Amino acid sequence: MVRVHDIAGEGRRQTSQRALIYDLISKANGHIDADELYRKARKKQPRISLSTVYRNLQLFKEMRLVEEHGFSEAHRHYEVKPRAEHQHLLCQRCGKVLEFKNPLIDQMKKQVEEQHSFKVSSADVNLIGICSLCQKDEEARPE
Amino acid sequence: MVRVHDIAGEGRRQTSQRALIYDLISKANGHIDADELYRKARKKQPRISLSTVYRNLQLFKEMRLVEEHGFSEAHRHYEVKPRAEHQHLLCQRCGKVLEFKNPLIDQMKKQVEEQHSFKVSSADVNLIGICSLCQKDEEARPE
DNA sequence: TTGGTTGCAAAGCTTTTGCATATAT
DNA sequence: ATATATGCAAAAGCTTTGCAACCAA
Numbered sequence: 001m002v003r004v005h006d007i008a009g010e011g012r013r014q015t016s017q018r019a020l021i022y023d024l025i026s027k028a029n030g031h032i033d034a035d036e037l038y039r040k041a042r043k044k045q046p047r048i049s050l051s052t053v054y055r056n057l058q059l060f061k062e063m064r065l066v067e068e069h070g071f072s073e074a075h076r077h078y079e080v081k082p083r084a085e086h087q088h089l090l091c092q093r094c095g096k097v098l099e100f101k102n103p104l105i106d107q108m109k110k111q112v113e114e115q116h117s118f119k120v121s122s123a124d125v126n127l128i129g130i131c132s133l134c135q136k137d138e139e140a141r142p143e
Numbered sequence: 144m145v146r147v148h149d150i151a152g153e154g155r156r157q158t159s160q161r162a163l164i165y166d167l168i169s170k171a172n173g174h175i176d177a178d179e180l181y182r183k184a185r186k187k188q189p190r191i192s193l194s195t196v197y198r199n200l201q202l203f204k205e206m207r208l209v210e211e212h213g214f215s216e217a218h219r220h221y222e223v224k225p226r227a228e229h230q231h232l233l234c235q236r237c238g239k240v241l242e243f244k245n246p247l248i249d250q251m252k253k254q255v256e257e258q259h260s261f262k263v264s265s266a267d268v269n270l271i272g273i274c275s276l277c278q279k280d281e282e283a284r285p286e
Numbered sequence: 287t288t289g290g291t292t293g294c295a296a297a298g299c300t301t302t303t304g305c306a307t308a309t310a311t
Numbered sequence: 312a313t314a315t316a317t318g319c320a321a322a323a324g325c326t327t328t329g330c331a332a333c334c335a336a
Contacts, residue, residue: 070213117275126267132260
């Protein structure tokens with residue numbers, strides 16, 4: 001079984017399902033939802049159950065190894081805790097989720113803390129719009 | 144029945160349920176979810192159904208009269224389309240949702256459009272943290 | 287050995303949908 | 312008159328939970 005350094009201790013156990021799920025999230029090039037995770041996991045471990053996926057997702061959230069995003073959909077997406085905070089671009093045409101960073105966000109946090117006496121612990125920023133590929137696509141064949 | 148100027152035309156009908164729902168959202172001091180809307184609506188119209196609430200919410204969204212927010216919960220919140228774009232502060236202690244505006248957001252949008260060739264149509268910014276009341280509360284009796 | 291974990295099935299919650307009835311226009 | 316809207320109940324997502332069996336430590 002692949003040893004995932006982060007997962008252990010505190011009365012927690014290292015199981016093959018847990019390691020697999022963590023591995024799949026971290027290899028998921030950004031974001032993945034529970035259902036896709038489940039489908040990918042079954043290819044490696046056909047008997048794994050969806051509840052195991054959800055239970056581990058919950059655990060990873062509590063351990064702060066993984067972040068949960070609501071985006072605008074009916075289901076949630078997960079990503080391994082990024083070393084550096086980043087934000088998301090959501091293409092409203094193809095549904096793709098891209099990442100970006102921008103230093104103005106830190107400035108904004110500071111301003112808000114001062115202006116509203118609100119202690120900011122994290123920022124969740126989603127810019128909704130059209131990605132570059134879809135823009136080209138629309139030029140090529142306008143609808 | 145209260146006439147809601149925005150709701151009419153395009154084969155749309157003015158019903159007492161529709162007017163009531165719109166009225167409740169706009170009076171909801173910021174944000175309200177479907178269930179609370181339903182409970183408030185029943186006080187005025189005891190026979191109104193939850194599906195009517197959801198169907199009108201959907202309609203208002205399509206008509207761009209109301210905005211839907213996912214925040215971080217399992218259900219969605221709604222607010223009447225604000226004249227000016229604003230963003231949200233989410234208190235992770237008491238759950239309150241506050242509003243704020245910040246000019247850096249427009250700057251950030253421009254930078255992102257240039258740097259990522261992404262055409263931004265709207266920004267959804269949530270700052271998670273502790274509101275001023277809860278900060279005082281924690282000072283008073285630290286846990 | 288034993289308490290955390292899993293798989294399965296069932297339940298929960300929010301949101302959506304089918305259909306007959308009611309109603310705005 | 313007639314197409315839109317409603318109420319009710321049933322269904323449909325996504326997520327959580329109870330429980331017996333399993334297995335990592």
